[in-house]
Amino acid sequence: MELIELARRLSGLSGPSGFEGPVCEYVANYLHPFADEVYTDVLGSVTAWKRCGKPGAKTVLLDAHMDEIGLVTTGVKDGFLSFATLGGVDPRMLPAREVQVLTEPPLYGVIASMPPHVLSAEDKGKAVPADKLYIDVGLDRQTAERLVPPGTPAVYISAFEELGEHQVCGKALDDRACAAIIIKAFERLCAQDLNVDVCCLVSTQEEVGHRGAKVAAWTAAPHAALVVDVTHGRTPDAPQVVCQCGKGPAVSIGPNINRAMAMELLALAEKKGIPCQRKAEPGGNSGTNAEAVQVSRTGVATALLSLPLKYMHTPVETVCREDMTACVELVTAYVENMEV
Amino acid sequence: MMLDTMETLCCLDGVSGGEDEVRDYILERVMPHADEIRTDPMGNLMVFKRGAKIPDRRIMLCAHMDEVGLIVTDITSEGYLRFAQAGGVNPQVLLGKRVHAGPQRVPGVIGCKAVHLTTPEQRKTLPDLKDMYIDVGASGREEAEKLASIGDLAAFDDTVVRYGDGFVKAKAIDDRVGCATMVELLESELPCDCWFVFTVQEEVGCRGAAVAAVNVEPDVALVLETTTAADLPGVEGADRVCMLGKGIVIPFMDRGTIYDRELYNTLRRLADENAIPWQTKTRIAGGTDGSSVQRSLGGVRVAALSVPVRNIHSPASVAKIAECEAQLKLVRLFLEEMAK
Structure with missing residues (x-):
């Protein structure tokens, strides 16, 4: 299934925080054919594994949340x-x-x-x-x-709709657009020979305090994590917002993010010609699952990749198609590039 | 049948000053049944049909084709559309709503910066209308100009839903229900001759009806309309105006018209005699084309029959199906009475 079509399907499902059942079921079914293992935990998060089969391989976690407000x-x-x-x-x-x-x-x-x-x-x-x-x-x-x-x-109730040539709009694109992104990246990675085990986590209850990712990250016990969530895109009534739709995913930099990983993402994007933008995250809390994942167990090297989105938490959340595609490219390239 | 006609009409766009689509549809439907058809420079559609008798007084039924909506006033350098209201839209229902603009029905959304970016004070207030905007997914003025132009009319999302215990939700129930009633009557045998006037520009000051009445020269006019219902928790007594499920509204007075007492009494008697539930408005609010018709020529006797509508002038107006059908039933009885 195409990336945008997957986002459309996910957007159309009902799954507010704590009641993600239909999304959970859809995601688990979608991941099942190409993952080595798929499980749903007690909070409803879905985790899929692709094991590289190399001894001593490290684990990288990809996370996006499935719940909506x-x-x-x-x-x-x-x-x-x-x-x-x-x-x-x-x-x-x-x-x-x-x-x-x-x-x-x-x-x-x-x-x-x-x-x-x-x-x-x-x-x-x-x-x-x-x-x-x-x-x-x-x-x-x-x-x-x-x-x-x-x-x-x-x-x-809000149908997924195309706005102009480049943008799409709908409900729950925070964060189902990113769920579609990591699922598509994971699907591509599953067909490749990798140096790491990949764990694709589509988590619950982010909107009420990153609760699903906290327990799912514990279970997955990754060495590194790439959290993919949305960030505000600039609009006429919010000119102070730095990130803009259409300029690629944002790589966050700050205490909640492993700086080396962020620099590697930026370098990789430049090398591969993938558009991306930088975003400073001054606090220890980026307002995303990166907060819970970074401090899981004994600490996880965590990066945050953000899809610019306009009108967050409204029924007309709007993102740029090309940003979504670029995000898949960057996530895929990052994992492909990982050493043993 | 009547409901299907109404739903079809609600899905057409006819923001005040751009009623063409609605008029074209009605014309096509009623042409085979009309004895005379007139239009005028403003766009009113006046249809005469003979009935079994020639009544003593010339009778005119009247409903407006236009609906409230928006008009594009400017295109910003960033590619967003500024707009003004066409008709009385409550600004509280605009944010995060879908519209389609212009003849190409270009999809757009009324954006609003994310709740995260607002101050607690801002969350309690609404942006000024002049600061609101439509996002059509354009990245700049040039791209936006390919999609929309200054002066384009924008109408609300047009999905129709039947729900609950006999309710229907649509845009523009005000006043496509009246138009549907007249179309249904025109397609049936009439007890007496009658003029059917489909007016323009009611929502911007009952402007079409003023000239249509001069054209038709009625002695008696019955306005088929909708009226606001505030039958919600927290609203008590007369402030509710009228209630869905309590019957068709026969108003004695609104802000534009003191309705003809003889006709008012006739309508009430007909409803009672035929066990059609009815109510009157408990608040002197709103107005109808009756105001223009009553004071046209040397004066016209005017009455109105209004369907109660919740969330009137919003994308999600709601009516009770039985009350839409009651309008048609009572008008038919009224024409029979006029034929006596």
């Missing part, structure tokens, strides 16, 4: 569903938003918007806080209470 219902009021947010949801995205409530089978819903006439003049220019909003599932109170118990997750 979402909502979780907290009750029923007048037939409408009250909800809390799951991960970093921007409340301004919610009014008149279509969602899928993840009952079995799922229910369609619309987050109702307050008409302007019931808003005070002062409230009109304001965002409505999430706790004042409700999901309309078109049911009466009794039916809604029966079908939707509190704690039912929900995700945005």
Whole structure:
């Protein structure tokens, strides 16, 4: 399957943090035919192995997360569903938003918007806080209470769509676009003679604190890791953002990243003519799974490769196709290049 | 049948000032059933059909073809489209929504910098409309200009969903439901002669109806419309305006019109006699083409029949299917009454 097609399929699945089941199943099935081993751990993360067969070979871990932000219902009021947010949801995205409530089978819903006439003049220019909003599932109170118990997750409905010639947009591209990237890189690496064992980890619960990667990295016990996640792409209302869509993946540099690995990625990109950009990460926490992986067990040499993405945590996350392709190239080249 | 027609109409684009697509479709549907067809320089479509009787008073039914949307006002050097509202769109429903712009229906999204990049204060407010933008996936002005032009109209995403206990979600239910009612009537036998006026530019000030009424010279006009429903948790009493599931709305007054009392009483009586659930508006809000028609010529008797709609003027407006069908049923009874 082509990279963009895989991203499209993954984007279309429902898997908010803690409820990644459908994504987990799809990823495990996809990896199964070409991996030496695939397993799903207790937190739902999927790990696939390609062993090089060379004695004493080191292990490199590729990570991207499968969970997306979402909502979780907290009750029923007048037939409408009250909800809390799951991960970093921007409340301004919610009014008149279509969602899928993840009952079995799922229910369609619309987050109702307050008409302007019931808003005070002062409230009109304001965002409505999430706790004042409700999901309309078109049911009466009794039916809604029966079908939707509190704690039912929900995700945005948003089709994967092409924007112009170079960009694609959809929900959950943070981080399923990168899940598609590492899966495609892993698929290519599986067909090659390598000097290292490769472990492809598609992890859960990143959006609520890098929880899936923490335990999966423990189990995998890698020597080195390449975490692939998204980073903000520059937009007109965020001109201060350094990374730009269309300029290739960003190689992060800072305390959360092994500097030698970062330099090697940059050198390799230059040598192979793969576009890439630099990103400074000043803190010990890059806000990605690199934070959990770097301090796993006795420490892991960890690099962070980021796909520039506009409108993070909205239903219209937007990335550049060429950046995705370049990211696959760079991940693949890096692992191919690793010595015993 | 009526619902299918409405859904088809909702998927067409007709932002105020660009109603052509809607008009073309309606014209094709009604042409075989019309006795006379008129258009005017503004784009109104006026269709006359003979019925079993010639009524004492000339009757006009009226629904507007236009919908609220956006108009492209500028293209930035970075390739983003600036826009203004065409009609009253609540800015709270814009962020992170999909639109398609111009005759080529170029897909775009209304971007907004990621929640991570906002201050807590910014998350509680909305950007000014002038700072919002549409992203069509262009990397600069030149690329964007190939996709869109200043003056292009942009309409909301056009997927239709039936859900819950007899609800339908679509853009432009305001007022394609009225258009659908008139198309269905035109395709049936009528109890009396009737003019069907499909107007333009209702959303920008009931401008089309003003000239169409002069053209048709009605004695009696019945406006087929939608009206805002705020039947949401947290909104009490009269502020709810009307409620989905409580029946078709027969308004006595809104901000544009004090409806003719004789016609108002007739409609109420017909609904009661035929067991059609109805309600009136509990808040003097909104307006209809009735305002223009009533004060045209030497004065016209005007009434309205409105379908309650949640999230009106948003990409995800919601109506109860039974109430769309009730509009058609009650208009038919009204024409029978006029034929007496």
